[in-house]
Amino acid sequence: MTAPTGAAISIAGCGKTYPDGTRALSPVDLEVKAGETLVLLGPSGCGKTTLLRLIAGLETPDAGGRIAFDGADVTALPIEKRNVGMVFQSYALFPNMSVIDNVAYGLRVRGVATAARRAQAASVLTMMRIEALAERRIDQLSGGQRQRVALARALAVRPRVLLLDEPLTALDAALREHLRSEIDALLRRLAITAVYVTHDQAEALALGDRIVVMKNGAIAQVGTPREVYFRPADDYVAGFVGITNRLEGIVRNGRFETAAGILPVAAPDRAKAHLLFRPEAVRLVSPAEATLVFQVAQVEFQGPRQRVTLNAGDGARIIAEAPADLDLAAGAAIGLALDANRYTLA
Amino acid sequence: MHSADRLARLFLLPLFLFVAAFFLLPMVRLVGVAGSGPNGMAEYVAILTNPRHFATLVATLALSAAVTAATLAIGTVVALFLARNRFWGRPLLVSCLTLPLAFPGVVVGFMVILLAGRQGLLSSLSMGLGMGRWVFAYSMAGLFAGYVYFSLPRVLVTLMAAVEKLDPALEEAARSLGAGRFEVLRDVTLPGIAPALMASGAIAFATAMGAFGTAFTLATRIDVLAMTIYTEFTLNANFATAAALSIALGLITWAVLALSRNLAGGGVAAAG
Numbered sequence A: 001m002t003a004p005t006g007a008a009i010s011i012a013g014c015g016k017t018y019p020d021g022t023r024a025l026s027p028v029d030l031e032v033k034a035g036e037t038l039v040l041l042g043p044s045g046c047g048k049t050t051l052l053r054l055i056a057g058l059e060t061p062d063a064g065g066r067i068a069f070d071g072a073d074v075t076a077l078p079i080e081k082r083n084v085g086m087v088f089q090s091y092a093l094f095p096n097m098s099v100i101d102n103v104a105y106g107l108r109v110r111g112v113a114t115a116a117r118r119a120q121a122a123s124v125l126t127m128m129r130i131e132a133l134a135e136r137r138i139d140q141l142s143g144g145q146r147q148r149v150a151l152a153r154a155l156a157v158r159p160r161v162l163l164l165d166e167p168l169t170a171l172d173a174a175l176r177e178h179l180r181s182e183i184d185a186l187l188r189r190l191a192i193t194a195v196y197v198t199h200d201q202a203e204a205l206a207l208g209d210r211i212v213v214m215k216n217g218a219i220a221q222v223g224t225p226r227e228v229y230f231r232p233a234d235d236y237v238a239g240f241v242g243i244t245n246r247l248e249g250i251v252r253n254g255r256f257e258t259a260a261g262i263l264p265v266a267a268p269d270r271a272k273a274h275l276l277f278r279p280e281a282v283r284l285v286s287p288a289e290a291t292l293v294f295q296v297a298q299v300e301f302q303g304p305r306q307r308v309t310l311n312a313g314d315g316a317r318i319i320a321e322a323p324a325d326l327d328l329a330a331g332a333a334i335g336l337a338l339d340a341n342r343y344t345l346a
Numbered sequence B: 001m002h003s004a005d006r007l008a009r010l011f012l013l014p015l016f017l018f019v020a021a022f023f024l025l026p027m028v029r030l031v032g033v034a035g036s037g038p039n040g041m042a043e044y045v046a047i048l049t050n051p052r053h054f055a056t057l058v059a060t061l062a063l064s065a066a067v068t069a070a071t072l073a074i075g076t077v078v079a080l081f082l083a084r085n086r087f088w089g090r091p092l093l094v095s096c097l098t099l100p101l102a103f104p105g106v107v108v109g110f111m112v113i114l115l116a117g118r119q120g121l122l123s124s125l126s127m128g129l130g131m132g133r134w135v136f137a138y139s140m141a142g143l144f145a146g147y148v149y150f151s152l153p154r155v156l157v158t159l160m161a162a163v164e165k166l167d168p169a170l171e172e173a174a175r176s177l178g179a180g181r182f183e184v185l186r187d188v189t190l191p192g193i194a195p196a197l198m199a200s201g202a203i204a205f206a207t208a209m210g211a212f213g214t215a216f217t218l219a220t221r222i223d224v225l226a227m228t229i230y231t232e233f234t235l236n237a238n239f240a241t242a243a244a245l246s247i248a249l250g251l252i253t254w255a256v257l258a259l260s261r262n263l264a265g266g267g268v269a270a271a272g
Helices: A048-056 A099-109 A114-127 A143-156 A173-190 A201-207 A225-230 A235-240 B003-034 B040-049 B051-084 B090-097 B105-116 B121-128 B140-165 B168-176 B181-210 B213-218 B225-235 B239-264
Strands: A009-017 A023-032 A037-041 A066-069 A084-087 A161-165 A193-198 A210-215 A218-223 A245-252 A255-258 A261-264 A270-277 A282-285 A292-301 A305-311 A317-323 A333-338 A343-345
Touching: A009 A048, A023 A048, A023 A218, A037 A048, A037 A173, A037 A201, A048 A084, A048 A161, A048 A193, A048 A210, A084 A143, A084 B168, A099 A114, A099 A143, A114 A143, A143 A173, A143 B168, A173 A201, A193 A201, A201 A225, A210 A225, A210 A235, A218 A225, A218 A235, A235 A270, A245 A317, A255 A270, A261 A292, A282 A317, A305 A333, B003 B040, B003 B239, B040 B051, B040 B239, B051 B090, B051 B140, B051 B181, B051 B225, B051 B239, B090 B140, B105 B121, B105 B140, B105 B213, B140 B181, B140 B213, B168 B181, B181 B225, B181 B239, B213 B225, B225 B239
Parallel strands: A037 A193, A037 A210, A084 A161, A161 A193
Antiparallel strands: A009 A023, A009 A066, A210 A218, A245 A255, A245 A270, A255 A261, A270 A343, A282 A333, A292 A305, A292 A333, A305 A317
C-alpha cells in the first residue's frame, strides 16, 4: 500500500461562528494532499478542533465555506456520509461492545455479514498487533490499548480521511511517545490522508508532513516541521514551537545592528527589527572570528552537549547549545555565528 | 474491643430500634395476620385461587408495566431533547416538568378528572366537535394517565442526568463510522443510559404498583391491588386477605426492584 489511499482535502473560505456570536474560526483556505499527514497545532481555543470538526462534518461552515474531498463537494454531507475515520481524546469506545465488535461496528452499519466483518476486524486488530484483545471488554483495557482499538475501529472502514483529535493527550508521557511513533509508522505505511490535532509541539514536529500553526481562530503559519521550527513566520509561532532567542535592533545598509554587534542580512532598512533563532542554530566561535559577541553568563553541562546562557550588551539574554567539549567559562567573551537559513528577521 | 468501637455500636442502637419498630415488627405482624383467618397460612394460596383477587393482581401488574413502558418512552424522548438543546425558557420548562413531584396522589387524581372526567376538558371538547362525550377518568385509562403524569418527573430527572453524562464523542464516533440516527440511538445512546432506564423504570413500576391516592380519588371500583386491600380491610374487615394481598404486593414489587438492581448494578430505590 504505497499509493495514497486517502482523499485530497480542499478547504476554501471555511469559517465558523456559533449561534451565540462567538467566532471560533475565521475563514481559512487550506489544501491537504492525498496521503499527507497534516497537523493542526495550537493552544486550546485557537480553532484547531473546530477546523477538524468542519472537515469531519460534525460542524457546518458559515455561509460561503466549501470543503471538497478529491474535488467532490462534501460541504452539505453529514459525517456519516463522508467516510472519515475519527479518533478522539476520550477514545469514545462503545462500552457495551467487546473490542472486536467495536472494530467491526462500522462494517456492521454498512450491512457486512457477521462472519465477514469479524474476519475483517480481526485482520485490522492483527495489523495493530492487538489481536489478543479481541474478546475483551473495553473496561479491561489500558489507555494505550484503548487508543489502539480506537485507531483500529477508525481504520476498519477504510476511510478516505483519518481525523485524530488529540489522540495521545490522555496518556502518560512514556506511552505517548511510544504510541506516537507507532501512529507515525502506521500513517506512512497506509499512506492515508490524516489530519491530526494537537497542542503538543513535539507531537506536531514528529508526525506532521506539514504543520498548520493556529492562533485565535486563524492560521499563523503553514509549513513543514523544519520550516516551522527553523523559520517561524512570527513571534507567536516561534514562541509556541521550541525555545526561541530574540535580539532587538535595526536594519541599515544590509546589516542587522544590535547591542551584541552586527549581522549581514538580505533585508531592506528598518528602524525596528528583531532576529529570531533557535539555541541549536548557532555556532559558538572565538570572538575574533565573529561579528556578534556576547558574554558567557552561565554554563549548564548536560552530557551530550552544554546549554549556555549569553548576555548581550543591552541586557538581553539568549540561550545557545554548544558541543560538550567546548571550553567555556562564565564571564568570558564568545563569538556567535549564525547561518542565513537558520534565523528569521521580523 | 476498642472503646471507640463500643461507642459506635451504642450510637447504632437507635437505628436498630427504629428498624425493629417500624420495619421488622409490622412485617412479622402482617405475616401473622395473613395466617390468622379461617384459611390459616393457606390464605396466600387463596388469594391466587380466588379469581377476583387473581384478576386484580394481573390487572395491577399489567397497568404498572404499561405505565413503566409509557413513562420510559416519553421520558427518554424528552430527556434527549432537553439535554441536547439550549433554548430560551428551558430552565423554566424543566422546573415545570418536575412540578408533579410536589403533588400527592389525590391532587393527581383530581387533575385527571379535570382533564377527562364527565365535566372535563376532553369531554367539553369532544362534545363541542359533535363526537360524543369522551370520558376515561374513572377507569384504568384514567389511572394510567395519572400514574404516567406522576412518575414522569422522577424518570425525567434521572434520564436527563444520564444523558448529560454520556460522552458526546461516543455518538460522534458512531456517526463517523456511518451510523444513522436510529443506529446511534439503538447502539450507543440507549445502551449508554440503560442503567438509568432500569433504575427509573423500577421506580415508576413500584410507584404504580403501590399508589393509592389517585385510584381512590378516581373511583372506588377500580380493581387494582391497593384498592382491593383497602376494600378488604375497611369495608369487609377481612384482615387476613388484606394482609396476604399486602405481602404479595410487597414481594412482587420488591422482586422487580431487586431484579432491576441486579441488572442495572445498583442505584435503585423505591419512591412514592
